[in-house]
Amino acid sequence: MAGIGKVIFRIMIAIIIILVAAIALIIGLSIAGNSTTNDVTTSNAVGLIDGNVILGCTFTPDPQKSSNVLWEKEGVSGSVYKYENGKVSLGDQNSAFRGRTSLFLTDLVNGNASLKISNVQLTDAGTYKCTISNSKGTGSNKLSLNVGAFSPITVTNTTPSTLRCSSPSWYPKPTVTWLNATSKDDLTNSSITTFVPGLNVMFEVISDFSGAMENAQYSCVIKNDLAQAQGNAKFTVTGLKTDVRLDIISSGVIVSPSVFLLCLLAILLHPAAL
Structure with a gap:
């Protein structure tokens, strides 16, 4: 039994040494990386x-x-x-x-x-x-x-029941989605979209949806990895009502490596927080 106790003790000492070495390495990398x-x-x-x-x-x-x-x-x-x-x-x-x-x-x-x-x-x-x-x-x-490239969207009607969304400059080539915002139905398969080559590598986007009904709200969404443009439209007794927006997709803030390593060190020292 005494022999087993010594083995367990030595294993615990080895684990402690490994943990201390790992912490020292983290601190060293922080100092070396940021000086x-x-x-x-x-x-x-x-x-x-x-x-x-x-x-x-x-x-x-x-x-x-x-x-x-x-x-x-x-x-x-x-x-x-x-x-x-x-x-x-x-x-x-x-x-x-x-x-x-x-x-x-x-x-x-x-x-x-x-x-x-x-x-x-x-x-x-x-x-x-x-x-x-x-x-x-x-x-x-x-x-x-x-x-x-990305640009604002414009929503118009080409006939009393046909909506068109257009935007002049996109790259990479975007996707176009049509939705019935009232019923939540995806109408993309009922639309016709054209990508017209523009300046440099950019595309002009023109997309038509036929069959729009009065008092139902429709949305056209043009999106690539960088931005999303959305146009909303509704036929009313007084004419076509629209609103549009363009959102840039951002990856946010990056903190300094030393801050990250300090947080990691705190987690290692306080595993109960996990």
């Missing part, structure tokens, strides 16, 4: 082809000293944008971003290092990293930029 304590928060973004987009990045500011900012993109050589020692430094900027990037320099003192990209192109899509260095430390975080 310090400056927590950087980024937010994923959706860019419109030929438009402007802002890649969000905030950090702990140093009101006494200028912060250095470095924006990079995975798979791309050189920097996307660099600000160091109180001035813009674009000597190693990748040629694809020349003349199209800028910071809100007056907001750096408030902890805002968000990057504006103008004339957005499909090739701008990808993973970006924002790195901040100041007296608070050095921190970095990543975000994803998705790029495509």
Whole structure:
């Protein structure tokens, strides 16, 4: 029995050592990955082809000293944008971003290092990293930029019982769904949708539904991975009533890796919380 007790004791000691090593590794990865304590928060973004987009990045500011900012993109050589020692430094900027990037320099003192990209192109899509260095430390975080096309929807009637929803610019190619909002029936199979090639890779969407009845509300939904446009329509005694909306699908905010690891450490130390 004494021998079994010693084996159990040694197993428990081994488990404790493994747990301590795992915690030390987590802390070490946090320090190596962020080099310090400056927590950087980024937010994923959706860019419109030929438009402007802002890649969000905030950090702990140093009101006494200028912060250095470095924006990079995975798979791309050189920097996307660099600000160091109180001035813009674009000597190693990748040629694809020349003349199209800028910071809100007056907001750096408030902890805002968000990057504006103008004339957005499909090739701008990808993973970006924002790195901040100041007296608070050095921190970095990543975000994803998705790029495509989406536009508001228009709902009209081509006959007293035919509804048409149209929208001029979509990419990737969207899906179109028709619904009877009153009965909740899916009417897509009773509609005719045309995708007309437009500028660059974009599509114009034209979709018709015949058989609309008075006082029933109908909805047309155009959707891809980036956005959703919806148009609602109803025939009344005074004519066609419509309302429309366009919603961009966003992936939200990404917290800094150090914050994530601290949360994970807290869970490991307090398993009862699970």
